[in-house]
Amino acid sequence: IGTMNTTDKSIALIDVALRRRFTFIKMKPNTDLVLKSFQDTFEKLNKKITEHIGEDYQIGHSYFMNIEDSDLSFVLDYKIKPLLEEYYYGDDRISEVLNILGLN
Secondary structure (H helix, E strand, C coil), rough: CCCCCCHHHHHHCCCCCCCCCCCCCCCCCCCCHCCCHHHHHHHHHHHHHHHHHHHHCCCCCHHHCCCCHHHHHHHHHHHHHHHHHHHHHHHHHHHHHHHHHHHH
């Protein structure tokens, strides 16, 4: 079992090769698997991302599984923020999603 962000266009050839060889099951973000202290923010973030650029760009729950509250700022700063900067490259609406996370 593995996870893959299929919205990353730089891995399109790898994506095609993997899809020929494996079965893929699309999983939507599952709030129940996210840190309890972050669940409300997680839902707000994904709602805003869906409004702006589509549901395929939502942040997955795997980033927030099996971590402690003390690890949350690291995940947000070094995993989620760079991903959002890629998604919103040249788009001023990034400030809205960063504000949800308290990163602006």
